[in-house]
Amino acid sequence: MxxxxxxxxxxxxxxxxxxxxxxxxxxxxxxxxxxxxxxxxxxxxxxxxxxxxxxxxxxxxxxxxxxxxxxAPIDHPDPSHLHVTGTGLTHLGSAATRDSMHKKNDKPAEELTDSMKMFRMGLENGKPAAGQKGVQPEWFYKGNGHIVANPGKAIPSPSFALDAGEEPEIAGIYVIDQNGQPRRLGFALGNEFSDHVTERINYLYLAHSKLRACSFGPELRVGDLPRHIEGKSRIIRDGQVLWEKPFLSGEDNMSHTIANLEYHHFKYDLFCHPGDVHVHMFGTATLSFADGISTRPGDTFEIEEGQFGLALRNPVQVETEKPVVISGLY
The missing domain is CATH 3.10.330 (Vcp-like ATPase; Chain A, domain 2)
Structure with a gap:
């Protein structure tokens, strides 16, 4: 359904x-x-x-x-009570791109980057046996309901951004019930839009690079996540396909179980307030940025996978510069 x-x-x-x-x-x-x-x-x-x-x-x-x-296939009457978060380095192919972005040329070749260390931790203990706790993943905060672009509508990129890149992912959709219990509704396609150039400057800029808009849907697939997901991610420019690549997800293609990723998000009481909605992005191994693509205003992202219904499409729109004015209230 x-x-x-x-x-x-x-x-x-x-x-x-x-x-x-x-x-x-x-x-x-x-x-x-x-x-x-x-x-x-x-x-x-x-x-x-x-x-x-x-x-x-x-x-x-x-x-x-x-x-x-x-x-979007779910929202909240008060957008501040919809939380958008995510995890990275969760897919079997996800380390190579991140490692190439952050590898330091002055380090010995045999020394692992932080990205590779985190990825290896997931491989070793991201799929614990039932009832056991696995290693916690990389985690990031993206925003609240105010940053969600509806399917078909433009994803805004701020004027100060250095990059406007797609991330084709699967998003888990949750509502917290009256007892503070997370209730999973299902899953949707997601575009966890990010600024990869800013992230590449320094890994500690990851948090900044994730504070961007995103989109998910258009359909909410009610129920469990298929073990194997194989979709297509593409960028369309001036009516022509500029870039296209398959993306994989589902636990058969991941270094963590969904249950382990869920546990390490909802273990925080902050994320268990009754009535709140959570949209949690589970990561990707496929980025056009890794292939040297730099998007332009008007380019359209298209993410599709037959098990999730309609494709998720969003054009890119660069916002005009907004002055930051701080005034005292003393």
Missing amino acids: HLIQFTDDKGSRAVGVTRDGATQRVNGVETVYELVQVALRGGDGLVAAVAAQGLGETLDKQAIARDGRLL
């Missing part, structure tokens, strides 16, 4: 569900967050909540996408 959020032809918000190849409107709710509250009250999950609400008109998802009416 897949869920989407969109605006209908009257400008009202709505939720759609896709099952067995057909997409219909879900009655009685305007947002997936509302639907989640129905599921929490009923105690039987999202599938049962959709059945309880009933279904309405048949929808054409492709037409909704063409019309620019898609929304």
